Amino acid sequence: xxxxxxxxxxxxxxxxxxxxxxxxxxxxxxSVISTFGLMRYAGFTLNVITMLALTxxxxxxxxxxxVVLENIYRHMEEKGKTPYEAAISGTKEIGLAVLxxxxxxxxxxxxxAFMGGIIGRFMNSFGLTMAFAIxxxxxxxxxxxxxxxxxxxRPHAAAPNDPDAAHHGGSKSSRFYQAIENTYMRxxxxxxxxxxxxxxxxxxxxxxxxxxxxxxxxNFLPDEDESQFAASIRVPRARASTPRASSPPxxxxxxxxxxxxIRHHDRG
Numbered sequence: 001x002x003x004x005x006x007x008x009x010x011x012x013x014x015x016x017x018x019x020x021x022x023x024x025x026x027x028x029x030x031s032v033i034s035t036f037g038l039m040r041y042a043g044f045t046l047n048v049i050t051m052l053a054l055t056x057x058x059x060x061x062x063x064x065x066x067v068v069l070e071n072i073y074r075h076m077e078e079k080g081k082t083p084y085e086a087a088i089s090g091t092k093e094i095g096l097a098v099l100x101x102x103x104x105x106x107x108x109x110x111x112x113a114f115m116g117g118i119i120g121r122f123m124n125s126f127g128l129t130m131a132f133a134i135x136x137x138x139x140x141x142x143x144x145x146x147x148x149x150x151x152x153x154r155p156h157a158a159a160p161n162d163p164d165a166a167h168h169g170g171s172k173s174s175r176f177y178q179a180i181e182n183t184y185m186r187x188x189x190x191x192x193x194x195x196x197x198x199x200x201x202x203x204x205x206x207x208x209x210x211x212x213x214x215x216x217x218x219n220f221l222p223d224e225d226e227s228q229f230a231a232s233i234r235v236p237r238a239r240a241s242t243p244r245a246s247s248p249p250x251x252x253x254x255x256x257x258x259x260x261x262i263r264h265h266d267r268g
């Protein structure tokens with residue numbers, strides 16, 4: 001719940017439009033609830049492993065909706081199209097890229113479900129739950145997001161066919177977005193001017209993976225600090241003590257006298 005709320009806030013910071021935020025944020029509960037049905041069909045329950053998969057999927061299921069929504073909004077801002085026309089053309093334009101991105105994510109998480117051994121038993125439900133959520137998010141971004149965009153989005157008042165319309169009071173005119181864009185353009189310019197340095201750094205990073213893998217610590221489960229300790233104390237065995245002499249059994253007369261004294265005391 002908290003992850004979905006934070007993701008929606010980030011979307012609002014960039015799009016600066018509450019309609020766009022609702023359209024993209026609604027894909028999270030729709031995708032997660034739809035994933036419950038596939039989990040039930042696969043025989044999974046809500047446990048630590050599947051909840052971990054759903055938590056990680058929150059940031060992934062909203063990605064497809066954001067990409068499709070942003071392209072639809074760009075068609076409205078920069079090309080002056082109506083929401084209905086922008087929903088059709090924007091989804092068609094970005095559909096192949098979204099499909100490739102989603103299938104690549106499925107290709108990453110699905111093999112995890114078919115690992116062998118004890119780890120495979122743990123990760124089977126994790127990998128399949130992630131794959132279910134990602135595929136559902138693809139369907140949501142191609143069906144629900146364009147439909148809601150065509151009904152809810154309102155174009156910004158700008159001149160049609162103006163390539164800089166988005167920068168004239170649109171979603172890309174805020175100082176927050178401009179600061180990020182300027183920083184990115186400077187980094188991109190640095191990388192383009194020193195292309196061979198970037199390529200060499202990429203190969204060095206790739207070559208360092210086997211070396212780092214050998215020196216990294218490995219275990220089945222991470223070490224945890226549970227803030228508790230255990231102590232074991234061993235004491236010497238006690239010596240057998242000499243048994244005391246047993247007192248002689250009371251006579252019947254003395255027992256009767258004790259009983260009469262007790263009854264007398266109760267009456268008094």
